[in-house]
Amino acid sequence: MAKLGFHENWILLVMRCLSSVTYAVRVNGHACGHIVPTRGLRQGDPLSPYLFLICAKGLSALLHKAVRNKELKGVAASARRPRISHLFFADDSLIFGRATVKECSEIQRVLQVYEESSGQQLNRNKTSLFFSHNTANGVKETIKAMFGAQIIKSHESYLGLPSLIGRSKRNTFAQLKQRVSNKLAGWKEKLLSSAGKEVLIKAVAQAIPSYTMSCFKLPNTLCDELTGMVRQFWWGQVKDEKKLAWMSWEKMCLPKEKGGMGFRDLKLFNLALLAKQGWRLQTNSSSLFYRVYKAKYFPSCDFIEACLGSQPSFAWRSIWAAQDIVKRGLRWQVGDGEKIQVWKDKWLQQPSTYRVVTPMSSSQLVVMVCDLIDGDRKEWKEDLIRQCFFPQDVEAILSIPLSAHGARDRMIWAENKNGKFTVRSAYKLAQEIHSDGNTSESSDRAALKQMWRRLWGQRDLVLKQAGHPIWDQPNVDIYGCDVAVTKVDRIIPGVGGACYSNMLGIWKERNIAIHGGRRREGKAIVRSSLRVLDEFQLANVRLPAPTRQLSNEIKWSPPQLGHYKVNVDRAVFSKRKQVGIGVIIRDSGGMVIAALSRKLAFPLGALETEAKAMEVGVQFALDVGVRDVTLEGDSICICNALQGLGEASFSVQNIVAGTLHLAKGFRTVAFSYTKRLGNVPAHLLAQYAANVENYDCMA
Numbered sequence: 132m133a134k135l136g137f138h139e140n141w142i143l144l145v146m147r148c149l150s151s152v153t154y155a156v157r158v159n160g161h162a163c164g165h166i167v168p169t170r171g172l173r174q175g176d177p178l179s180p181y182l183f184l185i186c187a188k189g190l191s192a193l194l195h196k197a198v199r200n201k202e203l204k205g206v207a208a209s210a211r212r213p214r215i216s217h218l219f220f221a222d223d224s225l226i227f228g229r230a231t232v233k234e235c236s237e238i239q240r241v242l243q244v245y246e247e248s249s250g251q252q253l254n255r256n257k258t259s260l261f262f263s264h265n266t267a268n269g270v271k272e273t274i275k276a277m278f279g280a281q282i283i284k285s286h287e288s289y290l291g292l293p294s295l296i297g298r299s300k301r302n303t304f305a306q307l308k309q310r311v312s313n314k315l316a317g318w319k320e321k322l323l324s325s326a327g328k329e330v331l332i333k334a335v336a337q338a339i340p341s342y343t344m345s346c347f348k349l350p351n352t353l354c355d356e357l358t359g360m361v362r363q364f365w366w367g368q369v370k371d372e373k374k375l376a377w378m379s380w381e382k383m384c385l386p387k388e389k390g391g392m393g394f395r396d397l398k399l400f401n402l403a404l405l406a407k408q409g410w411r412l413q414t415n416s417s418s419l420f421y422r423v424y425k426a427k428y429f430p431s432c433d434f435i436e437a438c439l440g441s442q443p444s445f446a447w448r449s450i451w452a453a454q455d456i457v458k459r460g461l462r463w464q465v466g467d468g469e470k471i472q473v474w475k476d477k478w479l480q481q482p483s484t485y486r487v488v489t490p491m492s493s494s495q496l497v498v499m500v501c502d503l504i505d506g507d508r509k510e511w512k513e514d515l516i517r518q519c520f521f522p523q524d525v526e527a528i529l530s531i532p533l534s535a536h537g538a539r540d541r542m543i544w545a546e547n548k549n550g551k552f553t554v555r556s557a558y559k560l561a562q563e564i565h566s567d568g569n570t571s572e573s574s575d576r577a578a579l580k581q582m583w584r585r586l587w588g589q590r591d592l593v594l595k596q597a598g599h600p601i602w603d604q605p606n607v608d609i610y611g612c613d614v615a616v617t618k619v620d621r622i623i624p625g626v627g628g629a630c631y632s633n634m635l636g637i638w639k640e641r642n643i644a645i646h647g648g649r650r651r652e653g654k655a656i657v658r659s660s661l662r663v664l665d666e667f668q669l670a671n672v673r674l675p676a677p678t679r680q681l682s683n684e685i686k687w688s689p690p691q692l693g694h695y696k697v698n699v700d701r702a703v704f705s706k707r708k709q710v711g712i713g714v715i716i717r718d719s720g721g722m723v724i725a726a727l728s729r730k731l732a733f734p735l736g737a738l739e740t741e742a743k744a745m746e747v748g749v750q751f752a753l754d755v756g757v758r759d760v761t762l763e764g765d766s767i768c769i770c771n772a773l774q775g776l777g778e779a780s781f782s783v784q785n786i787v788a789g790t791l792h793l794a795k796g797f798r799t800v801a802f803s804y805t806k807r808l809g810n811v812p813a814h815l816l817a818q819y820a821a822n823v824e825n826y827d828c829m830a
Contacts (some may be wrong), residue, residue, distance in 0.1 A: 132185060133316045134189070134192075135185065135188065145178075145182070148178060150500045151168055152167070152168055152176075153166060153168075154167075154168065154521045155168040156342055157183075159716075161428050164488060166684045177270065183222065186249045186251065187219055187224075189245065190219075190224075190241070190245045190249075190251065191217065191219065191246065192243060192556045194216050194217045194226070194241060195216070197216075197237055197241055197660070198214075200418055201231075202234070202237040202320060203216050203237055203238070204216075204219075204227050204228065204229050204234065205227050205228065205229040206228075207426050208426070209322040209426050210426040211426040211427070211430055212426055213419075213423065213426060215227055215423070216228070216286065216421070218291060223290075223723075228239055229272050230262055230263070230266045230271075230274060231270075232273060232274070232277070235274050235277055235278070235404060236277070236809075238276070241276065241805055242386075255279045255280055256276070256282060256749060258278060258280040258281075259280055259281050259282070259283045260274065260275060260278060260280050260281070260282050260283070261282075261283055261284075262282065263383060279487075279562035288412075290347055291342060291343075292342075292343060292347070293347075296347070296445045298796055299733075300349075300350045300353075300445070301350050301352060301353055304343065304347075304349055304350070304353055305353075307339065307343060307349075307353070307357070307508075308337075308338050308356055308357060308360075310449060311336055311339050311357055311360055311361075312339070312360060314336055314339070315360055315364045316755075317338060317366065318331060322669070328364065328365055329392065330571075332361055332364070332365060332394060332439075333393070333394065333395070333497075333711070336360075336423050337360050337361065337394065337395045337397065337400075339355065340397070341400075341404065343405065344397075344400065344401040344404045344405070345404040345405070345408070345445065346405075346408070346446065346449070347445065347449045348401055348402075348449035348452050349397070349401055349447070351398060352726060354397040354398045354401065357397055358380060358396075358397055360374045361382050361394070362376065362383075365394075365591070365704070366605075368489055374765065380394075381396075382562070384396045385562075385563065385762060395558075396562070396565075397560060399561040399562055400454055400558055400561075402453045402455070402557075402561050403456065403554050403557040403558035403560075403561050404554055405449055405450050405452060405453035406453040406456040406457050406460070406552075406554075406557045406561075407552060407554055407557065408420075408453075409434055409450050409451075409453050409454060409456070410449045410457055410461075410544070410552045412424055412425070412434040412450070413434040413435060413457060413461065413542065414542055414552075424447065427447075428443065429445055434454065434457065434458055435454060435458050435461070437451065437454070437823055439451050441719040445721070446766060455564065456557055456560055456561055456564065456642075460544055460545055460546050460552075460556070460557060460560050461477070461536055461542050461543070461544060461545065462477035462478060462485045462541065462542070462543060462545040463476050463477060463478040463540055463541070463542060463543075464478075464541050464542070464543045464550065464781055464784070464785065465478055465531050465540060465785075466531070466534070466537070466538035466539040466540040466541065466785055467504070467506075467537055467538065467539060467540060468499060468500030468501035468502075468503065468504050468540060469499060469500075469501045469539075469540060470499075470539075471499060471500040471501075471538040471540050472498065472500075473498060473499060473500055473502070473503070474487065474491040474495075474498075474500060475495055477545070478500060479524075479527045479528065479531070480527060480530065480531060480782060481527050481728070482545075487520060487524045487525050487528075487814075488523065488524060489519070489520040489521045495519065497515070497519055498574060500540075502515075503515060503516055503528065506532065509534065509536075509537060510533060511528065511529055511531075511533065511733070513529065513732070516528055516529065520697060524621065526708065526734055529734055529738065530706075530733065530734045530735055530739070531782075532735055532739040532742065532743055532782065532783065532785075532786055533785075534746070534785040534788070534789035535746060535750065535789060536788070536789030537587040537789075538785035538788060538789060539697055543781045544556065546559065546560050547781075548780050548781065549778040549779070549780060549781055549784075550629065550780075550781030550784065551778075556758060586684060591813050605682050616745050626669065632660040632661060632663055632664040632667075633656070633660045635660065635663070636656045636657070636660030636663070640656050660717060678722065685806050685808040685809045686808075686809060687717075687721075687805070687809050687810075687811075687812075688805075688809070689718075689719050689721055690718070690719050690760075690761050691719060692719045693719065694718075694719060694759040694760065694761060694799070695716055695719075695724060695757040695759065695760050695761070696716070696717055696718075696760070696761045696763055697714060697715075697716050697748050697749075697751075697752045697760050697761070697762045697763065698714070698715050698716075698717075698748075698760065698763050698764070698805075698810050698812065698813040699712070699714050699744040699745050699747070699763070699813055700712075700764065700765060700810050700813035700816070700817045701712065701713070701737070701740035701741050701743070701744040701766045701817050702715050702727055702814070702817035702818045702820065702821070703735075703736075703737055703740060704742075708732075708734035709731065709732050709733070709734070709821075710730070710731050710733065710735050710740045710743075710745050710820075711728065711729070711730050711731075711817040711818060711819070711820025711821055712727070712728075712729045712730075712740070712743065712744045712748075712817055712820060713727070713728055713729075713812075713813045713814060713815065713816025713820065714726065714728075714744070714747060714748045714751050714752075714813065714816065714818030714819070714820070715727075715812045715813050715816060716728075716751075716752060716755060716757060716760075724755065724757065725751070725755045726812075726816060727747070727751050727816070728816045728817070728819045728823055729747060729823075730818045730820040730821065730823055731743070736782070738766070738768060738769070738782065738783055739782055739783055739786070740779060741764065741769045741783075741785040742769050742779070742783035742787060742790070743764035743786060743788050744764065744768075744771065744817070745762060745764055745766075745769055745786075745790060746786050746790045748762055748764075749762060749790055749794055750793060751794045753793065753796050757797075758797055758798040758799075759797065759798055759799045759800075760797055760799075760800055760801075761800075761802070761803055762794075762800065762801070762802050762803070763802075763803045763804070763805050763809075763810065764804065764805070764810065764813075765804070765805055765806060765807050765809075765810045765814075766804075767804050768780070769783070769787070770802055770803065770804040771804075772787045773787060773790060773791065773802040774802050
């Protein structure tokens, strides 16, 4: 710990924890005995994992030192390196070296130093040696005698995954099929509702192969067999009995908002999991995983441009299979524009293509996005952009906000609002790529999707106020479920009351028929049910609750004595394709210190303008000279992002980062949120910007 730079007092505290441990044994509910261990902490102690990591760091440092002194060579996956001397996975260690007496003696020396320093000891019964096929038998026996360990030909599995994969991929992953089969066999003997089957399939059966699928592409035949087992379980097959499937499994795998059940398509989900590894290879250049694969498979390009190559490993072949998903999902976020090619890369905010539609002319001198940015003012060169691009591209380019601090270009995941890769969004993208356009969908897909979101967003409220799960009740009394009917009608207008009224009518008609009554036609049942509904609604008319007067409750609150509050707001002038920014600085007494009204001639969106307003407010406060400030706005998304309480949308991440960097110039700074009624002066200044050319400042 001293070598790692820990303070002496901290080391003393840790050593006291190690030396003051005592145990007691509970006998018949009473603690008995006073045991003082001599080997420090027990394995389950909360402090134990951290101390183990510190010790492992020491072993890693010893091995790295041996490599630097050229006592160990390690192994390399390719001639272009890097060489790997060791890999640690929790308490499991892999050490690589050449099969020579010299290197093995050095490994023994390192392990001996580690044992003496940490108090841990190598368990030779659990230690094994693995040699390459071209190692002589005599050398194997000599090294075996040195370590006193057993020689193995290969591991069947390591960390839950097959270590060596032969020609028959189906046999390699056959255990997955057996595990799923065992789970389903136990469930078939139980009486499960459709909801229970759905939960078990999604949370267990289709989750079993997820870990393996995140590293390897399973054979299509194996995926089909796993899907067949799950499908038969869903439709109610018992043993060798077969049941009729009332809907194709492809439709069952569609989201519920599209009429499916949301089950996973294993082939597409496999590609989505592998796309996560591809995304790491594309964006995380500091990892060992990236450096090894880059040196071997794509040394002169990025992952999205890599070829399969000759004699690739099965792991690389699997990751490469998801390359198309990574290509479709990534795009550039504009920072300084030095890495982005204008005519080739995806960098606009238009979801259709993310590329410019203007064709490139032979005399065009604009190549990189940085050619379109004024480096001094950190603004777009509007005149040049209007000369080179079609009007629709001009508006798309000018709507991209630029940070005044000057950020770097970076790749983001376009399928997620925060720009971060998720398997869920990659799976949706894989479904879109795989879709052939023949899937039947609702004529109003957006309305159906909105209905599902509202329905599931209100489910807890409906259950809480209705007092019971309405859709699970065998006998529904519509006169006792007025709250539930009202809630469902609010979610799906006109559906809740009619649905439950018809259910009541059908139930009563069924009872009448059972007891010898005369049956009625369906239309007559519906008419009588709706008549009952009208009577129910007339008897339960509720007057609207009086609206609260919020204008007197929400007011501007002054800062503490000696501090200043900076309120910012924005206004969007859609017809002019411009935006306005208002900033007002007041002291603890409410006196106006300075105010600003600025117009930006760019068609920014509402969120982007809010972020830009906060950036302008910070810079304006620094220019005025105040040093203890509270910056306040009425955008909860931007305020949460600045306070570290949430993630900003990728369109404003550069501006938020630049604002935080500028805020370091204050002595004390805080960010707060207020509603529009508490931010009226700043809003009026933002609206006034429509009448000014650049900005007006009053001190």
